[in-house]
Amino acid sequence: MTQEKRGITAEDLYQMRYASDPQLSPDGKTLAYVENQIDESHAYQNHLVLRRLDADEPQPLTAGSRDTFPRWSPDGSKISFVSNRSGKPQIWLIEANGGEARQLTHCKNGVSNPIWSPDGNYIVFSSLLDEGETFADQEGTEEKVNAKAIHVGRMKYKSDDLGFIYEKNKQLAIVHVETGEVTPLSDGPYNHTIGSWSPDGKWLAITANRAEDPDFQHSIDVFLIPSEGGEWKKLTNSKGTFAYPTWSHDGKKLAYIGSESDTQLYAAQKRIWVYDFEKGDYTCITADWDVQVGDSTIGDMRSPGHPNPGAVWTADGRGMYVIASERGNSGIYHVTLDGQVTNVVAGNRNIYGFSLHEKDQTVVAAISDPFTPGDLYQVGLKDGEEKRLTALNKELFAGIELPVPEEMEFVAKDGWKLHGWMLKPVGFEEGKKYPMVLQIHGGPHSMYGNTFFHEFQLLAAKGYAVLYTNPRGSFGYGERFVQACCGDYGGNDYRDLMTAVEYACDHFDFVDEDRLGVAGGSYGGFMTNWIVGKTNRFKAGVTDRSICNWVSFYGVSDIGYYFTAEEIQANPFTNPEKMWQHSPIRLVENIETPLLIMHGEHDYRCPIEQAEQLYVTLKHQGKAPVSFVRFPGASHELSRSGDPRQRVLRLQYTTDWFDSYLVAHQKEKVE
Template identity: 75%
Template sequence: MTATKRCIRAEDLYQIRYTSDPQLSPNGKSVAFVETMIDEQRQYRNHLVLQSLDSKDLTSLTVGAVRDTFPRWSPDGATISFVSNRSGTPQIWLIDAKGGEARQLTRCKTGVSNPIWSPDGKHIVFSSMLSPEDSFSDVEGESKKEVQKVIVVNRMKYKSDDHGYIYDKSKQIAIVNVESGEMRAISEGPYNHTVGAWSPDGEWLAITANRAENPDKQHSIDVYLVPFSGGEWKKVTKSKGTFFFPTWSPDGKKLALIGSESDTHLHAAQKRVWVYNLENDEQTCITAEWDVQVGDSTIGDVRSPGHPNPGAVWREDGKGMYFIASERGNSGIYHTTLDGQITQIVGGSRNVYGFSLHEKAQKLIMVVSDTASPGDLVEVDLDTKEEQRLTDVNHDLFAELELPAVEEIEFEAEDGWKLHGWLMKPVGYQQGQKYPMVLQIHGGPHSMYGNTYFHEFQVLAAKGYAVLYTNPRGSFGYGERFVQACCGDYGGNDYLDLMSAVKYACNHFDFVDETRLGVTGGSYGGLMTNWIVGQSNQFKAAVTDRSICNWLSFYGVSDIGYYFTAEEIMANPFNNPEKMWHHSPLRLAANIETPLLIMHGEQDHRCPIEQAEQLYIALRYHDKAPVSFIRFPGASHELSRSGDPQQRVLRLEYTADWFESYLLTAEKASV
């Protein structure tokens, strides 16, 4: 380590900033984007920033203790709409593109999301979560009824890790007049609807929705065309699979969709680009022969969830589209023609997680992260493919830090499957010395580790650990067969893949001390951590985070449990409880001798805290391994990514302290 630099610390999270959601102006001369940071009160703040592409000057459009997101230009480029919580709940606000005071447009009691301008700039479509007794005209801050003494639940999907207890609420869509503020609902019923895009002539809205007879049991998501002036909806897709992010061709005769027709795989289906032709009602998958996941599947811990996906962005001549895809730990930007000829536009060892295109100006603005950068804007000249970095929001902080080296690895599983991952060296690495190693296991399981910034890995490397992270079967980025290979086989070949990674690292990196190994992961990664320490004593310490230990109880308590288990475990408690118990790490609790730290959020609806409670009590009962249980009040499943900043830092400190007790302390005592 150089004398002028220091190791990164968990609390450096409070200083890290990142950019997102770039939006090029209609004239292509400037870009609006969101900059996210944590303030002195340890609260998230999002501000809108405007950058000139000629002068490169930056202008802060919004400041203060606010969360301003989703900037969108009016068609004439004079106004920018955005979503802000400055009035208490997220509402649509408008601001002059030259700056000034923002004007509040909506005052919906339940807040709004995803506002999109009409082509003539006179209206904005948006969505909101409503109960049957609510309306879009209900004003924020006004309550119609007293606090309920009882709540009657009638739906299976009555809670959500994103929204908490939703009971009978559903996402509805409305249109607001920009001048008068007058609103008109365009959807209703016990169905969730998501804003898509306006047709070029402004006469139709493309939206997505699950309007099945029983949306709790039928999970297809269809695309609908809704006439702006009212009237009958047109259903585009066939209630088979899931489709998202509809975008219109410039002539309004076609729709591009991202999705899959798979009925058996909701989570593990590889997404592709489709085109629906309005003139002949034909739907075609134009990337059918390309075995690559469309969209960004990279997982990180310094980016807000739900980053807007631009979908497939059409060329002006309507002969092709640009889109993001994920492959082998990288996500880049690709172009496809209508006959499926695919070309990579932006590649490299990095994570592109958003972009905006202005074809006339031949400019593309993307947001990019890599292993040493949380996220900045980059301008791409589409003619020359030359790139220019526009922002460097962490320059001052990262100039102080010594960051670890990262090496990409390739190895084979026990059955010969090709596997891929990374080994992050400890900061201050010196040749000839031995270092403890921590295996990190991602969640999902259908996500992807990649060439992106991961604060947790950086903190562990700064503490003196090698960090091994890999994509076992079940991960996106390696083809559809690979991503679906763990379904019905949790704890089988995916477990062997992880152990093969450890074996490879121990055999090929002489600085790895195979007598001092740790393992950790969250969600599915927590499940596999539990499974590993129930199968093996190879690891000297483990940290399980937001985990699953019992599929039988998970079925009825998770917000996705009853249908997730059907796809992922291929069983339910009624047709094959033995299989569900077989894949449950709780079954192995009596075998666990590895010191285990259990951490869990108390408001986690995805993997509810009863999973952690069961595991903790079982380990205490068997009294074979040191175990500690850390509960985070108010925390959801997003604890480690977008949860309370102070809880995120505490979680990192507890993790590092646990590993230090079992992987570093013994070494220090023997010196």
């Protein structure tokens, strides 16, 4: 007898696992990766796992609570990784065949992004250093000082990722693998990011904003640093933002990913650029390919910023493999130097990482889809044959019903083609009417797609149809589409979303038009606020980590003053009227929709004062039911990598709010 399946719950988050950062050994026979889960104390746990590709079962390599970023030594005998087992994240080394790990660095503020030198003698890494600090300052020697006053000298003095950084900057250094001796590579009031070593080990390709005043100049350039010290070489012209520089195997070329634009920082589509050292110049090899390079898919199981391999060169130097995002999917593409593009690992799914062994023509890809939070697959590049290497949620999901999203295409009133998905409720019955929730993604320059979304599946389990779509401003549909919302927030992007609702109500007869809800976070929260200020069509709304006032956002967000200049195309000293015109708080007089406001108290991207303004104004006005939930200690990443207990509470608050106004009210109406 087949056991009846249940819907997913908020608490199932505690049981879910996913794999990330696959790294094939130099001989291509063994895979190292990170397994991510939540432990019994409801804290995150990451540990390293090894699996021989010809074996059936993986073997745990480490048992630390937060072990990440595994990287093989060039000879395959050792694996470096980052662990906080000493307190701060430091570089540790372990033999590939197991044993006790050895701590290599002891930096006061921890380290990140360690990369082996080609000869295996050194590892380059980065660390945040404050004024007066050096790489010689060790963890555990710092004195706790409660400052009575802190003098702020620059505008970029806080970060949603790092908190209040004040005068700290990300600097680079090299550590000797055997002696532990550390040699600094960079200094000054600039942030530097590691790229890769040249094949001969003489140079490091890095990216940095070393403008005279980084507060006003936001370009990120590619530099070459001599590994033994000496004069730096700047390869780009300070007219764009570039990342992930990678060398061709013969050392004659360097690829990097980014964009050149005088006006667009966030909405410029990322492309592949190649610097030719013999010619002394660089070109964009994907100028004619109107696709976003990189994974732009948004979900709620992993935070943005998963380790990106960049452009992975073929051995002959004629092309490279990259991840790119297109129409709700992210896949692996082969791109030649003359711009020919082939999708080599495709499908309706989200590829968020990969490792290549070209000799064996094998890729191991980290993949998510609407039923998979994140597992690893081995893919043959010659025949496309796939072998699933992990199934981390097989047992948990065996008893859970996960509805299949239905793809939909429709047309905006001005003729623009739009794209989205409908998720039916768990236990769907023909002829029955269901409440529907419109979900709106953040960014706005990201995209919904074929990835796992716990919140959507939870709403479906609670009896809701879930509509999610990519309005103008989303990645995945070309550069004109992604830039179309700039200067027009609340314009055609709003109309796209309302068109999606109209299409869903007209084409899905199970949608109850009298029981519609709307929800979103970040930009999606802004748009939720805007929608309930424009229409009373929705019976309940949930706004999460939102923006309501662009005038104040300009000065309080960690990216406010330059994000607003690009996205709203306004500032307080030349056209504050435009900022106010796009601010949802301007529409509060119209709001009658019951609204739940949720916000993290340590959100520096969209600071909590945005929620406070909206809550007090709505409460004072007294026209609409409003509730305010604050999450102490939570950053802007609350829904993706925040405290697991807060993530569960947030989901419970969301479903309870919709139940109160879309389900309970309907029952009262029937009775």
